[in-house]
Amino acid sequence: MSTPLGLRRAVLWRARRAGASPAYHALTVIPVLLLVGLFTLFPLGYAAITSTRRVLLTLPGSTPFIGLRNYAQVLHDGTTHVAVTNTLLFAALTVPSVIVVGFLVALLLHQPIRGFGLLRALVLLPWSIPLVSAGIIWRLLLHGDFGALNGLLYQLGVVHSYVPWLSSPRLAMQAVALAHVWREFPLPAILILAGLQVIPREIMEAATAEGAGAWARFWHILLPWLKGPLLIILVYETMISVSVFDLVYVLTGGGPGSATTLFSWHTYTSTFTFLNLGHGAALSFIMAGALVAFIALTLRLIRVEARSA
Amino acid sequence: MQPSIRPGPWTRRDFLKLAGTYAACGGLGGLGALARPAEAQPSPVHLNFMVWSYGIETIQDNIKSFQQRNPAITVSLQDTSWFNYHDAMATKFATGDAPDVAYSSDHWLREWVAADWIAPLDRYAPELAGAQGEWAPYARQGMTLGGHLYGLPYYADLIIFMYNAKTLKRAGFDHPPATWEELAAQAKTIKDKGLSEYPIDIPLKKDDPWTIEIFYSMVYSRGGHMFDNADAPVFNAPGGKAVLALDWLRDALRNKILDPAVLESAEPDVVKTMGAGQHVFTVLAKYNLAELNAGQHAQKGNFRMALMPGDSHSTVGFVRFYALTKAAVTRHHTEAAARFLQYFGGKTDGRYLVPQRWALEKGLGFAQLPLYDDPQIKAAINAWGSVALERQQAKLAAVKEGLTPWWGTWDVYAREQIGNVIVGNVSSQQAIKNMAAKWSELK
Numbered sequence: 001m002s003t004p005l006g007l008r009r010a011v012l013w014r015a016r017r018a019g020a021s022p023a024y025h026a027l028t029v030i031p032v033l034l035l036v037g038l039f040t041l042f043p044l045g046y047a048a049i050t051s052t053r054r055v056l057l058t059l060p061g062s063t064p065f066i067g068l069r070n071y072a073q074v075l076h077d078g079t080t081h082v083a084v085t086n087t088l089l090f091a092a093l094t095v096p097s098v099i100v101v102g103f104l105v106a107l108l109l110h111q112p113i114r115g116f117g118l119l120r121a122l123v124l125l126p127w128s129i130p131l132v133s134a135g136i137i138w139r140l141l142l143h144g145d146f147g148a149l150n151g152l153l154y155q156l157g158v159v160h161s162y163v164p165w166l167s168s169p170r171l172a173m174q175a176v177a178l179a180h181v182w183r184e185f186p187l188p189a190i191l192i193l194a195g196l197q198v199i200p201r202e203i204m205e206a207a208t209a210e211g212a213g214a215w216a217r218f219w220h221i222l223l224p225w226l227k228g229p230l231l232i233i234l235v236y237e238t239m240i241s242v243s244v245f246d247l248v249y250v251l252t253g254g255g256p257g258s259a260t261t262l263f264s265w266h267t268y269t270s271t272f273t274f275l276n277l278g279h280g281a282a283l284s285f286i287m288a289g290a291l292v293a294f295i296a297l298t299l300r301l302i303r304v305e306a307r308s309a
Numbered sequence: 310m311q312p313s314i315r316p317g318p319w320t321r322r323d324f325l326k327l328a329g330t331y332a333a334c335g336g337l338g339g340l341g342a343l344a345r346p347a348e349a350q351p352s353p354v355h356l357n358f359m360v361w362s363y364g365i366e367t368i369q370d371n372i373k374s375f376q377q378r379n380p381a382i383t384v385s386l387q388d389t390s391w392f393n394y395h396d397a398m399a400t401k402f403a404t405g406d407a408p409d410v411a412y413s414s415d416h417w418l419r420e421w422v423a424a425d426w427i428a429p430l431d432r433y434a435p436e437l438a439g440a441q442g443e444w445a446p447y448a449r450q451g452m453t454l455g456g457h458l459y460g461l462p463y464y465a466d467l468i469i470f471m472y473n474a475k476t477l478k479r480a481g482f483d484h485p486p487a488t489w490e491e492l493a494a495q496a497k498t499i500k501d502k503g504l505s506e507y508p509i510d511i512p513l514k515k516d517d518p519w520t521i522e523i524f525y526s527m528v529y530s531r532g533g534h535m536f537d538n539a540d541a542p543v544f545n546a547p548g549g550k551a552v553l554a555l556d557w558l559r560d561a562l563r564n565k566i567l568d569p570a571v572l573e574s575a576e577p578d579v580v581k582t583m584g585a586g587q588h589v590f591t592v593l594a595k596y597n598l599a600e601l602n603a604g605q606h607a608q609k610g611n612f613r614m615a616l617m618p619g620d621s622h623s624t625v626g627f628v629r630f631y632a633l634t635k636a637a638v639t640r641h642h643t644e645a646a647a648r649f650l651q652y653f654g655g656k657t658d659g660r661y662l663v664p665q666r667w668a669l670e671k672g673l674g675f676a677q678l679p680l681y682d683d684p685q686i687k688a689a690i691n692a693w694g695s696v697a698l699e700r701q702q703a704k705l706a707a708v709k710e711g712l713t714p715w716w717g718t719w720d721v722y723a724r725e726q727i728g729n730v731i732v733g734n735v736s737s738q739q740a741i742k743n744m745a746a747k748w749s750e751l752k
Contacts, residue, residue, distance in 0.1 A: 057403055058714045067351040144570025145510075145582045161506060166573035171730050253392075256572035257729035272396040274718045275424070277403075289575030 051281035070282035074270070080283070082258050083266035086173070090262055091241040094178040094184070098237050099230065101181060101187025109189065110196045121194070127186035135250025138179040142166055142251075149291050169259030176260050179247050184240060188233045195229040196222070215248055227305060235298045239291055263287055324517045354645035356384045357408035358638070359398065361391040364671055371663050375652045382645045392516050392575065395717065396673050402426045409646050412463055414629045415451030415709060416717060422454050423714035427632040429457035434633065434647035437461055440655055440677075447626035447708045448676030460630030461654025464667055465725060466525040466595045466674030467699070467706050470618060473589045475611040476504050485615035489531070489557050494588060494616050496566035499589055507568040508562060510579050512586035517575040521720045522625045523592050523708055524727055527554040530619030536711030545745040555730045555737035562731055572728050584608055591678035592617075594627075595699065599672020602693035614698055616705070626706030628676055630654070673700075715751035722747045 051070055074080050109120050126134065141149045144164035153159045165175045199221065208215050223230075245264040248254060254261040255268065260283045267287065271280025353475055360368060372384045384566055387408065389397045395417060402424065411422060413421060421427045427483045431438040434622050441449055448465035465470050472485050480499045486492035496508035513520050528535060533550025534543050544551035560565035568574065580597050582588055584606025601612040616622040631654045637646045653663045661680055667673040668680060669689050681696070690696050711719075726740040735743070 057399060058420055059456075060425050141577070144573055145568065145578060145587065162570070164569040164573065167732070169734065172573075199400050252573070253514065255515030255725070256729050256732050257515075257734050258725055259732070259734075261725075268396075269721065272399050273721050275399055275420070 011141065047281045047284060049286055050277050053062060053198060053278055055277035055281075056275060057277065066278070069104040071286070074279050074282050074286070079261065079266055083245050083261050083263045086259070086261055087242055087263040089173065090177060090180075090244070093174070094180050094241045095234065095237045097177070097181045097200050098184045099188055099233060101185040102233070103192055105185060106192035109193050120190075123189055124186045126141075126183050129183070131183065131246035132250055134179065134183050135247045138175070138182075138247070139166070139251050151201040166252055167256050169256055170260050172256055176247055176251055179251065180244060181239070183247070184237060188237065191233055192226060195226045199225050228302070231298060231302050232304070235295055238294060242291060243287065323495050325434055326614070328703050337362055337399075339516065349727055352381070352627045354382050354642055356382060356410060356642060356649055356698065358384050358386050358649070359390045359401070359408035359411040360386065361394040361412055362388045363391065363550065364667070367670060371653065371666070374662075375649060378534075378652070378657075379648055381643075382648065391518070391531050392506065395518070398426075398497060400540070402634075402636075405550045405636075407634050409634055409637035409640065409642045410649055411634060412629060413460060413632040414518075414701055415627055415712060416521075416720065417701065418452065418454055418459060419712050419714045420717045421632070422459060425461055425635055428635050428638050428643075429459055430461070430633060430650070431458045433638055433643050434650065437647060437650055437655060442453045443679055444491050444676040445678055448628040450708050451626075451628035451712075452630050454575055457576070460628075460632045461650045462664065462676035463627040463629045463631055464664070464673040466677035468522050468592060468617075468627070469595045469598070469614045469702060470616065471593060471598055471601070471612055473586070473608055473611050474585070475608070476586070480504055485613070486590075486618050488620070489527075489618045493557070493561060493564070493566060496561070496590060497564065500566055505567065505587065505589050507587070508589040509566055509591070510568040510574065511571055511592050512556075512574050512576045512579045513558075513644075513724075513727060513731065514573055514575040514578075515724050517596065519576050520724045520727065520741055522594075522627060522709065524554065524723070526592060526617060526624045527557070527619075527706060529623040530617035530621060532619065532621040532623070534710060535685070540711050540713050542711070545741045546574070549741070552737045552741055555727065555740060557729070558731055559733070559737065564662065572731060580604075583612070593693070595674055596672045599691045599693045603672070614694055614702070616631075616698070616702055622701060622702070623705045623707055627709065647743060709750075713752075715748075719751055 052065060052067060054070070055063045068175055072177050105123060109116055109123065129137075141147055142165040144150065144162055144167050147162070147165065149165070150159065150162040154162065163171070166172050201220060204217060207221060212220070217240040243260060243264050245268060248262055248265045249268075252260040254265045263283070264287070267280055270276050270283055348715050357500075358372070367387070368386060372386060376383060388460055394412070398411065398417075406409065407426065411427075412428065441458065444462060445465055448462050449458075451465075452460040452462070470485070474485075476499065477485065477495070480502055480648050482495055482498075486495050492509070499505050511523060513523070525535060528544065528550045530551060531550040533554075535551065537543050543549065555558040558567065562569060562571070568582070570578075574582075576593060576597065579588075579593060580600055583591055584601055584604065586608045595614065598612055598614055601608070603619070617624045631650050633643070633646050633650060637643060649656070655661070657663075661675070661677045663684065664673075664675045664677050665680060668675050668686050672690070672693060681700070688701065709716075723744050726735070726744050729735045730737050730740045
């Protein structure tokens with residue numbers, strides 16, 4: 001009778017022996033391949049086919065192949081142009097803001113002050129709240145008739161009448177951007193804080209002793225050390241900004257007018273409101289293509305930076 | 310000392326006696342069964358019922374009553390917000406997760422029929438079509454397509470004009486406005502007297518399906534039309550009333566008599582702010598008058614309805630209905646679903662039980678005209694509204710024009726254009742042109 005130790009050895013020996021065979025390799029990889037195929041490749045392929053057919057749910061049973069006509073149609077659509085402009089504006093507003101706020105919060109939390117340990121945990125709260133819940137909270141805060149923010153500003157005498165934050169095209173975009181920054185800044189803050197903590201203290205102390213000011217220390221020490229995490233944050237936050245949907249869905253529904261119609265919202269309405277799955281799939285591929293190009297460009301940049309370093 | 314209750318040990322004789330008794334009972338039972346004609350036991354059916362989130366407790370209670378009357382049928386209820394109901398249902402139908410019975414609206418009838426999502430009742434459950442003669446014409450029209458009936462009414466109602474009578478009186482007016490121009494003038498006076506900063510509030514949120522019905526009402530009440538009988542747009546005709554309605558909204562916002570938050574306000578938001586006394590005039594579905602006068606609001610009891618302002622005083626009459634899905638037919642649930650529809654939208658024991666309950670408890674309008682003769686309902690409506698005025702407005706009501714399979718898509722685009730005019734992104738003329746161009750493109 002084998003002892004537990006003997007049994008373990010036997011299993012390991014068998015695994016090692018089996019591991020040498022290509023059949024074993026294939027057997028262990030197949031389940032993962034099946035999952036990836038089922039949940040990634042199949043939907044992707046299906047969407048690619050859908051994007052080349054006229055698939056209108058109101059015309060069931062008729063899905064003729066139309067080549068790239070869906071792509072041409074959505075690219076000529078005025079709403080797509082508005083959505084692209086709005087999305088670029090939204091990304092330009094939010095990505096730098098998220099990084100700057102995250103950086104400032106990280107610098108604050110890096111200070112050796114008592115009680116900041118708890119604060120480091122609390123700072124993650126906005127990130128842990130589901131986006132839809134965050135959207136509802138912000139809607140209640142910002143509503144032009146009964147929003148808490150208006151109530152506060154009015155009582156403080158900052159405004160003389162309630163501000164329609166979500167009814168004015170300019171303010172609505174800024175309001176969605178504000179909610180997005182609030183939701184997104186914790187992750188960069190924590191990543192940058194982690195980066196700050198690995199900078200050797202001696203370097204900072206030596207620089208201070210040499211008479212380097214705060215700006216010089218930031219520019220010549222902190223920033224070069226944090227370049228890697230910052231580029232990753234830039235890629236991630238750009239992806240999130242470009243594909244943001246939930247906040248628009250809850251806060252503005254793409255309005256007022258088309259002021260907050262972002263690309264993802266346009267894709268959603270094309271698919272589920274207008275029931276045009278062909279257009280929806282084409283828009284999804286355009287967005288995915290743009291994001292892949294952006295990521296490839298940034299990764300190339302990171303590689304060049306790494307080589308030159 | 311009490312006698313022991315522990316039974317003695319079992320003997321073979323005891324066992325045989327018991328077995329004999331059981332056998333005799335079973336045998337007799339079997340003989341009895343042979344003597345009786347076989348009773349058909351309906352096989353159990355489970356129905357999925359999809360609704361938008363309103364009065365969920367009442368619906369659950371109605372389901373409970375239905376299940377008590379139909380023990381072989383169980384029903385599970387799913388709900389989602391009115392604002393995303395269309396999109397949620399589209400997803401469900403497209404992914405094969407369709408319910409058996411669902412709420413629908415005249416908004417979407419053409420689209421859902423074109424997509425083959427719902428089934429004609431006169432074909433699959435002809436007994437349900439028998440009561441049509443008792444329904445308001447606009448409601449019947451809203452559920453009928455190509456001569457086929459696709460639903461039983463959940464409720465049918467009107468878009469109406471409401472005002473806070475107490476504030477109007479304080480402002481020195483003894484009658485509500487009869488035209489849109491008079492409304493603007495009264496609102497200006499109320500604002501100048503400091504009684505309300507923004508006297509008018511109308512829900513025009515882009516993702517609220519009410520927005521288009523309210524806009525239609527504003528056009529109808531001026532004597533205008535949106536589409537002709539061939540579903541060609543007429544709202545873009547020179548001198549059309551749609552441009553006037555858009556201009557009026559834009560000017561009201563510029564003159565600060567219309568709440569600047571209208572584009573972020575949906576129906577529940579407006580009910581809240583009207584009830585709190587922030588605004589004086591609004592345009593909403595009629596059942597909200599019951600909520601404003603009977604619900605928990607600071608201005609409770611002060612609200613009245615008036616005929617829609619304008620030359621014709623016309624408005625939109627609409628219907629929301631219970632639809633039988635094609636999925637139910639495929640699953641062979643038609644018979645059970647028909648029973649369910651009959652209970653919820655038709656007569657049970659000669660009475661419209663569920664529609665009557667909605668009218669009494671929530672003030673929902675009804676398509677079933679005999680309910681107007683119900684003294685209980687008359688008294689309930691007069692407690693928060695006016696049966697006479699409601700009937701007068703109903704006579705002037707019309708269904709939404711242009712209801713085609715692509716109307717749902719056009720509706721979303723039109724709502725966006727209305728918003729663009731109000732915020733000043735485009736002129737009324739341009740918005741109307743865009744709306745007409747979109748219609749041609751979709752057609």
